[in-house]
Amino acid sequence: MSARRYRLWQLGMVSIVSGCVSLPHPTNADAERARSLWPSASVASLESGRTAYAARCASCHALYPPQRHTPQEWRKALTEMAERAHLTSAEREAIEEFLVTMSVP
Numbered sequence: 001m002s003a004r005r006y007r008l009w010q011l012g013m014v015s016i017v018s019g020c021v022s023l024p025h026p027t028n029a030d031a032e033r034a035r036s037l038w039p040s041a042s043v044a045s046l047e048s049g050r051t052a053y054a055a056r057c058a059s060c061h062a063l064y065p066p067q068r069h070t071p072q073e074w075r076k077a078l079t080e081m082a083e084r085a086h087l088t089s090a091e092r093e094a095i096e097e098f099l100v101t102m103s104v105p
């Protein structure tokens with residue numbers, strides 16, 4: 001594997017170890033905020049987005065903290081990454097709901 005690939009792999013390994021700890025869990029306040037965009041959002045639906053994000057997005061690189069990108073940046077990244085990660089539309093929607101909601105400090 002190339003040096004760049006190895007570096008990405010290394011970053012991914014570090015993030016799998018630390019990512020589980022740092023990835024925030026959604027609260028009632030987060031669910032309330034989410035409902036302005038996703039009327040049926042709940043703590044449970046955000047939690048399933050969190051699980052899908054951790055499961056589907058950590059194989060190639062670090063799990064970026066939600067606050068690292070703006071909602072607009074997440075949408076743009078997801079358009080590309082949904083293809084790379086072979087997401088179903090339901091997975092994509094759940095991950096987008098989680099990341100966009102949790103990107104707000």
Ligand code: HEC
Pocket residue numbers: 053056057058059060061064069077078081082084085087095
């Ligand atoms: C098949 C490998 C692969 C998977 C799976 C994958 N990514 Fe990526 N991702 C990459 C690569 C490679 C880059 C960096 C280089 C690039 O932009 O082409 C990247 C870059 C990114 C970036 C930009 C990083 C930055 O801040 O500079 C974001 C955000 C991102 N990915 C999010 C995701 C999300 C969300 C998922 C899950 C839906 C995901 N990725 C799944 C390969 C992947």
